[in-house]
């Protein structure tokens with residue numbers, strides 16, 4: 001890891017701010033409004049209009065990376081993106097698919113409750129864990145993996161990435177991948193920036209460590225503790241094909257988040273939605 005990091009630091013030096021649109025820190029302007037945060041090159045952006053019900057126009061669609069990277073061996077690292085993936089691709093099999101994601105854990109007070117509900121309905125989800133939480137709750141990481149969920153990397157201490165030095169960011173991300181690999185045998189292949197605050201360094205380091213960047217489509221805003229009913233309502237209103245839902249299983253009192261999934265998950269399933277997991281672009285090429 002150290003050697004790999006040192007080599008990588010020597011290769012990549014630039015660090016321009018390339019935040020994702022829409023989701024900002026509480027009380028700060030939305031990222032995307034600052035200098036250098038324009039649309040920029042976006043070679044993998046999806047065609048407008050396709051399967052866009054319920055999705056914002058700017059929604060960034062996951063597509064095979066054939067346009068920017070020809071066939072690669074399976075072990076190749078992901079291409080360095082300029083924006084995170086925000087939704088499932090519009091293609092056969094995803095017409096009624098959604099993805100549930102839970103960030104900031106694991107927390108022994110709330111994560112088991114969410115896992116219990118997911119198990120009750122036979123649904124798999126993604127957990128973007130913070131290293132400092134994961135390190136103390138490896139049993140929960142193992143339960144996630146054993147029950148078929150995907151564990152993603154959400155940094156070690158949940159910092160605002162654009163404020164970090166590159167070595168600090170390498171440590172935040174690398175240590176977290178190490179803990180997950182030690183606990184479940186495999187390092188994460190998905191990465192999510194805290195607060196949705198991405199920059200070039202985050203994309204580069206994530207790709208170097210074999211991860212694709214995943215943002216979200218619908219923010220449940222459960223971290224504001226708006227009440228269980230409000231969380232349920234926001235998710236049901238945001239439900240649409242390809243949507244990636246953001247919720248939290250840690251970072252505060254998440255009892256509302258646990259009660260909410262007991263309500264919205266059966267309702268989504270009753271409406272015909274299928275909870276799924278995203279497929280890595282490299283795997284979709286094969």
Ligand SMILES: [Zn+2]
Pocket residue numbers: 103104154158194195
């Ligand atoms: Zn977070």
